[in-house]
Amino acid sequence: MRRIVLPAEPLRDGPTALRPWRDGDIPSLVTACRDPEIAHWTLAPERYEESDARAYMLQRMDATHAGVAAPFAIVAARDDRVLLGSVSLLRLDWTHLRGEVGYWLAREARGQGHATRAVSLICAWGARELGLERIVLLVATGNAPSQRVAERCGFDREALLRSYMRGREGRHDMICFGWPARA
Numbered sequence: 526m527r528r529i530v531l532p533a534e535p536l537r538d539g540p541t542a543l544r545p546w547r548d549g550d551i552p553s554l555v556t557a558c559r560d561p562e563i564a565h566w567t568l569a570p571e572r573y574e575e576s577d578a579r580a581y582m583l584q585r586m587d588a589t590h591a592g593v594a595a596p597f598a599i600v601a602a603r604d605d606r607v608l609l610g611s612v613s614l615l616r617l618d619w620t621h622l623r624g625e626v627g628y629w630l631a632r633e634a635r636g637q638g639h640a641t642r643a644v645s646l647i648c649a650w651g652a653r654e655l656g657l658e659r660i661v662l663l664v665a666t667g668n669a670p671s672q673r674v675a676e677r678c679g680f681d682r683e684a685l686l687r688s689y690m691r692g693r694e695g696r697h698d699m700i701c702f703g704w705p706a707r708a
Contacts, residue, residue: 527592527617527619527655528592529589529592529594529595529617529655531545531589531595531597532650532654535600535602535605536597536646536647536650537602537646538602538642538645538646539602539638539642540601540602540603540637540638540639540642541599541601541602541609541638541639541642541643541646542599542600542601542602542605543597543598543599543600543612543643543646543647543650544597544598544600544605545596545597545598546582546585546586546596546597546598547598548582549606550578550582550598550608551575551578551579551582552575553607553608553631554578554581554582554608555573555574555575555577555578556631557608557610557629557631557632558570558573558577558578558581559572559573560631560632562632563629564693565692565693566629566665566668566671566692567629569629571693585613588613588615592617592619593615593616593617594613594614594615594616594617595613595614595615595617595647595650595651595655596611596612596613596615597611597612597613597643597647598610598611599611599612599628599630599634599639599640599643608631609630609631609634609639610628610629610630610631610634610639610640610643611628611629612626612627612628612640612643612644612646612647613626613627613628613647614626614647614648614651614655614657614660615627617655617657621658621659622656622657622658622659623657623658623659623660623661624651624655624657624659624660624661625660625661625662625663626644626647626648626651626660626661626662626704627662627663628640628643628644628674635670640670640671640674641674641677641678644662644674644675644678645678645679648660648678648704652705659703659704659705660703660704660705661683661701661702661703661704662675662678662680662701662702662703662704663686663689663690663699663700663701663702664699664700664702665690665692665697665698665699665700666685666697666698666699666700667697672700672702675700675702676702678704679704679705680702680703680704681702681703681704682700682701682702683701683702683703684700684701685698685699685700685701686698686699686700686701
């Protein structure tokens with residue numbers, strides 16, 4: 526296990542920035558996660574409350590301290606109090622120098638390139654600062670926008686994982702994308 530130290534200064538690309546989570550993010554986190562789309566594609570409760578947001582923040586802190594994840598808030602570069610979403614490197618495997626990237630965006634942040642910039646930023650940071658040599662992104666077969674994000678970020682579509690994850694409506698087939706893309 527390695528110790529993860531998140532950067533003191535935000536990672537930036539144009540209008541998108543990544544920074545560590547703050548307690549002040551809780552009200553915006555509650556608002557964002559009440560969007561049915563987030564509950565549909567993630568494990569967020571359908572009736573997201575402040576207690577859920579506090580638990581989410583604690584899980585991120587614990588995972589960072591345990592060396593198993595590197596979570597960031599996606600925020601507006603012009604004002605880092607404006608929460609746009611979440612992006613994390615998770616399921617870190619230090620023996621094989623690999624991990625998984627996961628993210629979600631608030632409804633009002635979608636369609637503006639924030640997910641693509643956030644995923645690209647965190648993957649570059651993970652390779653540079655954590656020494657990761659492989660990162661996967663798992664996307665439900667029905668989630669075409671996230672598949673496009675993976676492709677725009679240079680991930681290769683590698684495998685179809687049948688009945689891989691359980692969701693509210695049953696099991697989901699997932700597409701496994703891998704980074705870096707093969708040369």
